[in-house]
Amino acid sequence: MEFSEKAAAFRGLHAKGDPLVLHNIWDAGSAKAVADAGASAVATGSWAVAAAQGFADGEALPMADALRVAGQVAGAVEVPVTVDFEGGYALTPTEVAVNAVLLREAGAVGMNFEDRVVGGEGLHPVRDQAARIAAIRAALGPAFFINARTDVFFCGDTAPAADLMVQAVARAKAYAEAGADGIFVPGLADADLIAQFCGAQELPVNVMRMGDALPIEKLAKAGVARISHGPGPYIAAMKAIGAAAAV
Template identity: 50%
Template sequence: MPTEKSFRDLHQPGNPLILFNIWDAGSAAAVARAGARALATGSASVAGALGYPDGEAIPLDMLLQVVARIRAVSDLPLTVDFEAGYGDTPAEIAGNAARLDMMGVAGINFEDGVPPENGIRSAAEHAERIAAIRARTGLFINARTDLFLQNPSDAHAALLSEAAARAVTYAEAGADGFFAPGLTEPSLISELCRDSPLPVNIMASPSAPSITDLAGLNVARVSFGPFPWRDTMAFLTQAAAKQLGQGA
């Protein structure tokens, strides 16, 4: 049975863990068959597959049902996009995280953004929530900062020192990884990897460096976020349109 420790060991700067994000049991089984070393849900993908917008619109109990079905088809380490914790207080968020821990989940993404994209919490406030989760669980806490997602790319260089400081604060609170989605400039990624005390997770995207290049920048984890689900839905739409058009 996978453990949080074995999942943690997969995070190696320069030899990144590749997470091709899933959204249900079927996609989990497909990605597992492709040779994945671990599985990761994406919040937008899970929500979209169930007809909800991103940003904690999906009820937590429904998310847990999806997680249970994924766990039923694969025993690979699973990390769940926990968004901002589905709660208003550190104690409530930690209790929600404990429910995932009891399901055998290896890790979570836990963001400092206020969903859906309504600003960013102070580092101290997010750290308090991380510490509460750490006190209740053994989960790998991938602390995500939304600094880069919620600001234009020409502002990213000026935000880098704040991101590095948040990585330090989150590490001190008990986080295990640092996720900086939206950061795509190679020199900035390299600098963040140098200054972060935590292994850095970068999101693959059309504007991001290749996986090979990210490895060369000392990235420890590469995830694909909503892009696999979006690409799958685009393919389904195109395939259906092609066949349905023949009956016109």
């Protein structure tokens, strides 16, 4: 399929209450295994991609290597590919947009783009992050899927849940106005709070499922449109090969 067809197909997979389930991959081989198993799309996870190359998470993996892996993954499968691009390897809207174009040229039809200050503390101010999203949208056009990630529930986990929810909803609405297509809220793991968040703003909601803590059916009932598994598949694969090698 051409880029436009893959991008349209990927966008159509995000349905509230009938979530796209992604088992995050880290290289071309794992992407092919997931696609051959019948997945309708594949998604990288930054932690796993970095670990597979011998790096820590948080943009320690050089951008050139991240783009190389993205290109290898996209070249190995026929299904749409979305890439966890962390903070875009830049701060300014212009620089982030330039890097996002390189990601699309590598073959991705979508990206995760987080509001955590990579290598720093806390989150980018809402206005600044919205400007970064708007720049990506302007550079890539309407087809590319921007999955805006907010780390409110990761960075503010000592605050009351109600306060974090207000912040997350405000960010989701600002990011939607800036051009985001979805909202990713890792760290939000309570089914009732997830349902509240899904109902409080309009973007398709992506949550991260670790292990079997939350059944997919329960997340679907809460209104989730996309489920990621983060580093879980990589950790399980490494555990399995380690166990096999232990003699």
